[in-house]
Amino acid sequence: MTNASKYFAILIAVFLICSTSSCTKEKNCDQSLISAAKISMFRGDTAMSFDKVSIVGWNNDSILLDTVNNVHSFSLPLSPFQDSCAFLLQIGPYVEILSFKYTHDLQFISEECGFASSFTITKFEPASTFIDSFDILDPVVNISETENIKIYL
């Protein structure tokens, strides 16, 4: 066997022993995949917190917040099955309806995590029972912690 042949035989053995990295090595997803509109409450420039805050989705029996105290901000999950949804926001005895219209897309997060929903708000409309005005800071609702809407009471 020539020296070259021996050299290649050794290299074959080394190659077979070495592992290669690939897309298929499964790692765990280490982040939340929840997409929800982040909303905070203000009066002028002052951040406001309220007691006895409850939130429930329109046509949904599940309660998102149930008479929680000291609430300054909250997250509203948008429905991926339609292009609009609404929520009832109750602060004490006062009830407000928050309506959203949006487009829905799939966002690929990573090989480990897969996909999450991404929404782009096209219209936000409070019923203006006690909300004076609002600012849409970022219309894109996804898994990031970016604040989406400021409401002014």
Add this chain to the structure above:
Amino acid sequence: MLIFFNGFSQDQRTYGLRLGFDISRIPLYLMDPAVYGLEFSADFEAAENLYPAIEFGFNKFSIERENYDYASQGNYFRLGADYNILKLDAKDQYEMAFIGIRYAYSSLTHSADNIHIPESYWGDYTGMVPKEPINAHWIEFTLGLRAEIFKNIFMGWSFRGRLMLYKNKENIIDICNIPGYGKGKNNSSIGFNYSVYYKIPMLRK
């Protein structure tokens, strides 16, 4: 006459088209059945120590996760040349230590299916991403060895350093695997191949 029938003169060199097959795909597939592909090559000695080469292949890739399935498949080719930096002791010596360069192109499609997004309030969402066409161009630098094991039969390996020049902007999904290149989201990659070759003798001078 005896000299003529005893063998070829060491003062002559055999030229011909050398066809290769990358055998490293076989153990790679055994280690990771998600990746399946074949690669072939052809080169010839156009001038002293200069070997223009073409490589081509195809690749299928698929993964199944708990919350989605991903699949891609495509073809690729590389064009370039290798330069032998070994000093030959005799004219009929064919061992090579080479450096080289390639231009490479790949065309593939990928898609995702059985996408499952947990959503505790409105209900879990299921969906899919239809096939997206992808094109990619890159440049590749080679470094390797090649030796004649038996007459006109060669074995050789090469390391590849790859730099992405262009790829489609992904619409929805990151490209997991570009045939012939590797991980699609990387702007550079390193590769390795190990091939067997047969040189079709065409000319002797």
